[in-house]
Amino acid sequence: MSSRRARSRQSTSSSRITDEQINDLVSKLQAVLPEARIRGAERVSAAKVLQETCNYIRSLHREVDDLSERLSELLATTEASSAQAAIIRSLLK
């Protein structure tokens, strides 16, 4: 651990962390991306993986925003009791 820290301290632009480490983490990240599940285990460049990750996070954010809009509309229009019952039902399923 300390050697790793020493190594990164020596570097000026914090990029001297071993490439192997980076590639390892990047491939792990790639496994999380939805496209990896479609494409199989293709070796994509690290930059591409980071790009895909950015896009994926942004799309997830957008989805969450859309869902919150939907939820806020629903909250405003539904009655309290039926809402409670429905939520409890869905949670217990």
Place this chain on the structure above:
Amino acid sequence: MRAVARSDGSHAIWTEASEGFVSEGGRLWFGMAISNAEGESAAKEGGGGRKRKRREEPSLAKWRTQGEQRTYSTKLVEALRRVRRSPPSGATATTDHARSRAVREAADRALAVAARGRTRWSRAILSGRTLKRRIRPSCFRPKPVGSSAAARAAAERGKPATLEKKARVLGRLVPGCRKLSLPTLLEEVSDYIAALEMQVRAMSAIADALSAASSAPAAEPM
């Protein structure tokens, strides 16, 4: 946990919302309630959550368990009830946009609480949340036009500068991760993505349940 600061108003909600599944109601402390709920649902799952060591194991699978999602949904529902209670009084300007933003923030806060403070992004969400809102338009340029030649040249230099740049963009997307080294950043990012996916699943389930309820109002004897 810092969530306590937000739950001064929620004490009442815990007690009145003890419909049975948030049993041990009246617990002011989110942390304890979480461990209770998780313990229960984990027991149902056959010890999925309990058996897994609660130490630094970066297991992303925890975001996929049913138990975790149920815990999260519970918290979210409580927060949503709070959101719904304050605005409809109509005094302040309650636009739809403001309400959906409140919902989004409640959802994110609940998500951060579910992370149990082990990741940086969750701690950053719980402790502030001012930075995330300022999304500067410069962030949104995936490929800087006209500098692809420079980027390619940089890539040939061995440690690509573009990689660093992309890592910065990524760091800006995840709350609280702007100045992290690459390996830490990548770890945070994978956890964040798994958590976001769970958030999407939970919120769509709640939204579906609510819309089903509103279209067919059947009073269930509870």
